[in-house]
Amino acid sequence: MPKEKISHQYKIKIDHDKCKSCQLCIVHCPTKHIELSSEFNQRGLTYAKAKKDTPCIGCGFCFFICPECCIEVYEE
Numbered sequence: 809m810p811k812e813k814i815s816h817q818y819k820i821k822i823d824h825d826k827c828k829s830c831q832l833c834i835v836h837c838p839t840k841h842i843e844l845s846s847e848f849n850q851r852g853l854t855y856a857k858a859k860k861d862t863p864c865i866g867c868g869f870c871f872f873i874c875p876e877c878c879i880e881v882y883e884e
């Protein structure tokens with residue numbers, strides 16, 4: 809019987825305007841999937857955003873470490 813290939817794809821969603829630019833999520837992401845923007849949010853701060861060239865593996869570190877609770881991790 810052929811083995812079924814199971815693949816998961818994870819993504820994050822960040823509420824940019826709640827971000828306080830502490831960079832904890834950036835430092836702790838194992839795949840370096842998060843970076844700081846060059847633009848400013850409503851708080852007048854640069855904000856964390858997902859990168860396009862690195863994967864999210866769905867570990868949840870960023871979700872748990874964000875002091876502002878602005879990151880969601882979901883599976884597609």
Ligand code: SF4
Binds near residue numbers: 836837839841866868
């Ligand atoms: S869930 Fe893990 S891999 Fe994905 S962005 Fe957050 S820390 Fe990085």
Ligand code: SF4
Binds near residue numbers: 829833834856874
């Ligand atoms: S941990 Fe939260 S508040 Fe800090 S930079 Fe990341 S998204 Fe912004």
